[in-house]
Each structure stands twice: as structure tokens, then as C-alpha cells.
Amino acid sequence: MWSEPQPFVVSVSVKTRGCDGYPDEDSDESYNLSVSEGQAVLRSVTVWGALRGLESFSQLVYQDDYGSYFINKTEIVDFPRFAFRGLLLDTSRHYLPLHAILKTLDAMAYSKFNVFHWHIVDDPSFPYQSRTFPDLSNKGAFHPFTHVYTQSDVMRVIEHARMRGIRVIPEFDSPGHTQSWGKGQPNLLTPCYKGDVPSGSFGPVDPTVDTTYKFMESLLKEVKFVFPDSYVHLGGDEVSFACWQSNPNVRTFMEKMGFGKDFTKLESFYMESIMNMTAALNRTSIVWQDVFDYHEVKGHPGGPFLPRPIWKGETYQAELSRMTKAGHRVLLSAPWYINHISYGQDWRNSYAVQPQNFSGTEEQKKLVIGGEVAMWGEYVDATNLNPRLWPRACAAAERLWSDEEKTLNADLAFPRLEKFHKIFTVCILYKENM
Amino acid sequence: MWSEPQPFVVSVSVKTRGCDGYPDEDSDESYNLSVSEGQAVLRSVTVWGALRGLESFSQLVYQDDYGSYFINKTEIVDFPRFAFRGLLLDTSRHYLPLHAILKTLDAMAYSKFNVFHWHIVDDPSFPYQSRTFPDLSNKGAFHPFTHVYTQSDVMRVIEHARMRGIRVIPEFDSPGHTQSWGKGQPNLLTPCYKGDVPSGSFGPVDPTVDTTYKFMESLLKEVKFVFPDSYVHLGGDEVSFACWQSNPNVRTFMEKMGFGKDFTKLESFYMESIMNMTAALNRTSIVWQDVFDYHEVKGHPGGPFLPRPIWKGETYQAELSRMTKAGHRVLLSAPWYINHISYGQDWRNSYAVQPQNFSGTEEQKKLVIGGEVAMWGEYVDATNLNPRLWPRACAAAERLWSDEEKTLNADLAFPRLEKFHKIFTVCILYKENM
Numbered sequence: 073m074w075s076e077p078q079p080f081v082v083s084v085s086v087k088t089r090g091c092d093g094y095p096d097e098d099s100d101e102s103y104n105l106s107v108s109e110g111q112a113v114l115r116s117v118t119v120w121g122a123l124r125g126l127e128s129f130s131q132l133v134y135q136d137d138y139g140s141y142f143i144n145k146t147e148i149v150d151f152p153r154f155a156f157r158g159l160l161l162d163t164s165r166h167y168l169p170l171h172a173i174l175k176t177l178d179a180m181a182y183s184k185f186n187v188f189h190w191h192i193v194d195d196p197s198f199p200y201q202s203r204t205f206p207d208l209s210n211k212g213a214f215h216p217f218t219h220v221y222t223q224s225d226v227m228r229v230i231e232h233a234r235m236r237g238i239r240v241i242p243e244f245d246s247p248g249h250t251q252s253w254g255k256g257q258p259n260l261l262t263p264c265y266k267g268d269v270p271s272g273s274f275g276p277v278d279p280t281v282d283t284t285y286k287f288m289e290s291l292l293k294e295v296k297f298v299f300p301d302s303y304v305h306l307g308g309d310e311v312s313f314a315c316w317q318s319n320p321n322v323r324t325f326m327e328k329m330g331f332g333k334d335f336t337k338l339e340s341f342y343m344e345s346i347m348n349m350t351a352a353l354n355r356t357s358i359v360w361q362d363v364f365d366y367h368e369v370k371g372h373p374g375g376p377f378l379p380r381p382i383w384k385g386e387t388y389q390a391e392l393s394r395m396t397k398a399g400h401r402v403l404l405s406a407p408w409y410i411n412h413i414s415y416g417q418d419w420r421n422s423y424a425v426q427p428q429n430f431s432g433t434e435e436q437k438k439l440v441i442g443g444e445v446a447m448w449g450e451y452v453d454a455t456n457l458n459p460r461l462w463p464r465a466c467a468a469a470e471r472l473w474s475d476e477e478k479t480l481n482a483d484l485a486f487p488r489l490e491k492f493h494k495i496f497t498v499c500i501l502y503k504e505n506m
Numbered sequence: 507m508w509s510e511p512q513p514f515v516v517s518v519s520v521k522t523r524g525c526d527g528y529p530d531e532d533s534d535e536s537y538n539l540s541v542s543e544g545q546a547v548l549r550s551v552t553v554w555g556a557l558r559g560l561e562s563f564s565q566l567v568y569q570d571d572y573g574s575y576f577i578n579k580t581e582i583v584d585f586p587r588f589a590f591r592g593l594l595l596d597t598s599r600h601y602l603p604l605h606a607i608l609k610t611l612d613a614m615a616y617s618k619f620n621v622f623h624w625h626i627v628d629d630p631s632f633p634y635q636s637r638t639f640p641d642l643s644n645k646g647a648f649h650p651f652t653h654v655y656t657q658s659d660v661m662r663v664i665e666h667a668r669m670r671g672i673r674v675i676p677e678f679d680s681p682g683h684t685q686s687w688g689k690g691q692p693n694l695l696t697p698c699y700k701g702d703v704p705s706g707s708f709g710p711v712d713p714t715v716d717t718t719y720k721f722m723e724s725l726l727k728e729v730k731f732v733f734p735d736s737y738v739h740l741g742g743d744e745v746s747f748a749c750w751q752s753n754p755n756v757r758t759f760m761e762k763m764g765f766g767k768d769f770t771k772l773e774s775f776y777m778e779s780i781m782n783m784t785a786a787l788n789r790t791s792i793v794w795q796d797v798f799d800y801h802e803v804k805g806h807p808g809g810p811f812l813p814r815p816i817w818k819g820e821t822y823q824a825e826l827s828r829m830t831k832a833g834h835r836v837l838l839s840a841p842w843y844i845n846h847i848s849y850g851q852d853w854r855n856s857y858a859v860q861p862q863n864f865s866g867t868e869e870q871k872k873l874v875i876g877g878e879v880a881m882w883g884e885y886v887d888a889t890n891l892n893p894r895l896w897p898r899a900c901a902a903a904e905r906l907w908s909d910e911e912k913t914l915n916a917d918l919a920f921p922r923l924e925k926f927h928k929i930f931t932v933c934i935l936y937k938e939n940m
Contacts, residue, residue, distance in 0.1 A: 413848070459889055493889070
């Protein structure tokens, strides 16, 4: 029996203005969605909440075998469990073309991720085309023209993200992980010594010379200008001390500063300096767990610390406990390094993670502001990014958005991941191939 | 300095005719390639050897930054170490669209694979659209129109493969792995019993009734008609005996045949019957290792057995040793189930495999006619097939083509896999996305 298509009205009402702004850490993403006969009413406080609601609405619509669209009556009151739901892409170990980043943002919106952590540069390459220091990418990118992100590319990423309610937090990781920086910025890295003579290789950023801080200040000023988000990730992880130790100027500086033989103090001195710079630029800095592990930097601006997998035999729960006890806001990433693939349904491991399941007070638990999925780039480029990322990342996204008690059973999440796979991966990402 | 482009002549001479034929197990794939100033001379015995030589030639050509093409002087005398270099795709657990199969064939040619083992049907679905039994796919495919391989699709696969010197060996696996067959072919599968009554579920093909053999004969006749290769894979793996055991008719049949309680005898009876049918159709049957493990079928036509991962605590080396001792030709697949992904450069495990490295005589070693990479489909569809397959499968391809002593060092193979990744995966498969 054929029946006349029914008109259907979706009305969206948003309490506050802000269509031309950027989502931030305080953005209210809650929404109410009411679907009844012939109409849907979506109410939210902000445009970001409206985007989340429209995403849910679109996922409620289904199509029958004859092409007609349907939606069931429903009442939804929805809001995120955590304010920070991030995804890290690493564009240094392998370059990711712009379209791969844009498609990732599309997929993120589907899963209500709201932070794109852009690990944009690292040892292998420096693809960010700086307006202040063009030689950084001219000499440090895999290719100076084809494997860079121009200013207009970066603007496009930020705008594409904004339209989906996603923040873009760039990471300029130092003082370690900076081999590629040294190619375009002479005298930035520490010359390593073999005995009394320079060995020809270079170590971390040289924290003993003024030129380093002048350079970092200019770079951070540019970063502030280019990236609107109030957070900047400063890295600070995995600094190897061997090269610093070999360098006579560094040793002299250590003595002068009274650091003794404790190179963690030198690292902290450096990190504190650039964190203070960042604060002076009215930006909140994020640093990796290491900066907390080595030395609790005094008087830093109190940005959240991102825990990362503990390579010292500790569990991340212990780390969460210690960091929050020290009053730090934290983001959980350790159990969500999903670049580490394995056979079968390994998304279940991500899903089983409970970010507040560590020993600590209620106050401590509140310091967990969210988490992020990391897709490090050692073995990932545009040819395998999507199948490694989706729908596996959705498991963490659901963990970070949804109520804990309603999402204890992974078997119930399975059909949602299947649907994501079918709709997003198959229909959208691979449309041209199918 | 600009220099005039030089004319370059490639001459190909082939000793025997055969452009309109199909490659087979005896095809001579050797070739000699001589590149000197202004010309390349390629000589081979067959067109298949010429294809291998042209593949090598094209991989020797490189392009400089200004777009000019170059090739170095070289002399190549080349031939395969093993005659059977296969790759298995499983199109039952997930349907693979035609283009995914065709692109896999393109990539196979690049690595000199010469057998496409098409595991076309299995428990989850029956996508092969049979002309004799259309209900098999009408009722057993995931979708009767969109998730099937029509006769013209199959012809296209076979022709696409032929043009690349690749054989297509279909697998119609029975008596186990046939749940999807039962949907379109009533009375084919064994009804399982719970006590004295049928439970409503079905087990393997029913080997006790004439209709089964009539059906199998018609199906195999069609297979012979559709697939030109002289080999047909008949499966025979992982047959569960519980359902047969529960069925009173099967028990009566066992008694009548004097099989006692040994259901491996029943399986062998079935396998022997369909292997005899296959021989009568002038086709060589391949069966999985199980058929050897359970019971050495007497008087079967001596087709090669495909070892598969040993789940009984044995190593594949022991299995190779036992099978070749019994005089069987074998294909090694066990260590090349590369659907089992893991983090990092796991292609090195594939590369380390030495198919003749087992205890046995020289005669036994010669019975290893090759091997095949298997990409089972539990977690694989068109969205992740290519990145899981390439360049990882190239490691086994090189092991199967190249001289053992010249390919002991995986580090020397690494740049070749990198080049494959760049040229094939990035430039060809993902061109539209990059």
C-alpha cells in the first residue's frame, strides 16, 4: 500500500548566540531532542549542542527498502560525560594529506569527538609551514611543497573542525622530538659531543642559550595567531639526556644554575620557561605526563597533563591517582593508543576503560576532564589511516560521551559500531570505490 | 643542461604461442631481460614469462625530478623458485565488491603472484550466482542482487587474472563450512537432532543420501564449465561431527558401511566421492590438510594438499614432513595467514618462512610446489582489505619467487616493500584520494 509522504519539520532553537565563535573547554554541548508525529524539536544552549543534537537526529533517521525515510518517536536528554573528547593524529612520522585530516574530522563529528589534537611536527618531519620561520618546513618537511601544511591548509582544517564543533589543539613538542626542527633552524638543537669534539649529531633543543627562548617565543606567538584555541600542547615527553650530558656548555650551565647532575631539573627549567611564555600569551599549555613525573614544575599555569602509557611498569590508574592527588587536571590517553593494532575486536579493550576508575576522592575524579584516542604515525599514512581508526575510535568516543552505567555492556555497543562502519566507513569514506 | 630525449626500443620475443590460453601449473615463467643503451630485449619461452619480464622492466624504470624516465643497464636471468604462488581471498565472511578483487589481481601481478585462490563461499554467505542452482545465492548471499558474483563478474575476474598470468582456482568447501548452502538447497545439510527430534539446526552436508552426490556432481560440472583452471579446491576442513552423530539416519548409515563410531571414515567417504567426481571431470582437486590428517584417502587423484595452521600443537614443519613422506604434493599456507595482523613490521615473520626447511629427503622437498598467502574475511572487507594485504603479502611473494640464498636478509627486502607501498598502494590504489 502506497501512502502519501508526510511533511516533517525539524525546528532547532538555540539559547545563546555564537555561530561565529569557536568551541572551547567550557562549551555547553547538551541538547534535548523531541521527535513526535510530523516534527522534531531540538533545543540547546549553544550552537555546539545543536550540532550534537542534529548528529543524533540524523543517526535516528533510517530508510526502508523503497527509499522512504522514517524516524521513530523519541525523547532525548543528552549531554557529555567529559568535556574533552580528543583524537590525536600524527602528521610527522608520515605526512597525512589534507583530505585525510578533513575526513577524520567528519568521522569525529559522527562520534561526538570535540578535540582534534594535531601532533603536527616531530623528529621525522616538520610539515607546518611557518610564516615566521619558513625554513622549518622548507628544510624539515619530507618535501617542501607537497608534504607541508600551508597557512591556508591549517585555516581550512580549523574551519572544517569549527563547523563540526571540534577544537583544534596543535602540538609543538619540545625539547625532545625536534630533530626535524634543527634542519631549518641552526643552533636550536644541542650539539652532541664525543669526548671533547662535537660528534656531528644533535640532541634536544638547547635549553642553555637565549636564542632558543627567543625562537620559541616567536614560534609560540605565531601559533597563538594561527590557532584560535586557548590550549597549546607543548610536549615535553621522552627527553633523552645523553646528548645534554655530553655537551660541555650544557654542563657549565648546569653548574651555574646549581642543577648538579640532575638533568630533569634542566628539562623542568626549559619547560617552565616555555609554559610561562605560553601563559603570558594567554594560552593554557598541555604537556605530557613526563613533565609531572620528572619534576613538579612550580608555579606553572596549571594546564591539564596528558597521561601517556607508563613505560616504567606502572599502571595508568596509579598515574591518574598521583596526578589528581597533586591537583592536576588530567586527560587519559594511555589505554587508547589505538595505533597498536591487534587481531580481532580489540575495540573492546578501549571500551572497557573507565577513566575515573582509580583510587582517589570524588574531587580527584572530577579532575579527569576527559581523554583522547591516539593514532601515532609510525606505521600509519593515508592508505591505512581510516581502517585503523574507524570504527575502533568510536569505542573511546562512546566511553567519553555517554553515561557510565548505561554503557557497561560492550555487546550492546557492538551494533552501534557496526552501524558506524556501514554508514560512515563504507558509504562515506569509500563511496568512490564501492 | 637540457639533453634531447633518447628513443628507447623494447623488443619482446616469445618462443611459443599461447596468447589466447590460460596459465597453468606447468607454465614456464622464466625470462631474460637485457637493457643496454637505447634498447631492452626481453626473451621468454611463454607469454607468461614475458609478462613477468615486463613487470620487472617497468619496475626498473624510474623518473627524475623533471619527469624524464631512466633505466640502468642491466642483465637479468630470472625464473620462479616455486610454480604455485597463491593468494587467498575470502568473499563469504564479508562480500568483496568486484573492483576490490580486480585491484588485488593488479597488485598480485606486481609481486609475481600467479594463483588467485578464490574462497568464494562458506558458512556466512554464498555469493556465487550459480546458473544451475540460482537459489544458492538468491537465498544464501548477504543480498541476492548487490552481494553476488554473477557469471559475467566471474568471467571478468578470470579474464583480468589471465591478462596478468594469474590462475583462478575456486574453492567450493564442503562438507563443513556450508551453512549458507543449506538456505537455497533444501535437504543438502544434515538435520541435527536433540534426542529423538530434529533440533531445527543443520550440520555439514549430509553424506548419506544420493541427492547430495547428484547435487555436488551438477555443481562441480558447472564449476568445470565456468572456471578454466585444471585445479578445483574442494575444502574438506574443520568438519564438526556432533551433528552427524546426533542424526539417527547418519548413525544407521555408519553401521551399514561398517564405519563403527569413526566419523573421520564418513568424512573420508564423502571427500573421496567428490574427489573421484572431480577426477572424472578431468580436474585436479585440492583439499585442506585435514583430509590428510584424518585419514589418508586411498586411490585419490594425488592432488596437492594445502597445509593450514596446525591447531593440534604441531608445527607446520612437522606436517610438511609427514605429508611429503606420504608422497603428497603440498602447498604451504600455515605461516602466511596474514589476516592475523599485529603491530609493527610483521611482514618480517612472513619473510622468514622457508618452505623447504623441514626434515625430509631432497625428493620430499621437491613435493613443496609453492604456497599461498591467506586473507581470511572475519574482519576484512573492502574498507580494510588493501592496507591489510599490501605490502605485507609481498614478503611471501618474494619468498616464493626468489632464490633462497639471495633473499636471506629481510633488511635488504625492506626498500622493495617500501617501493611497492609507494608505487602501488599510494599511487595506484589511493590515487583518487591523495
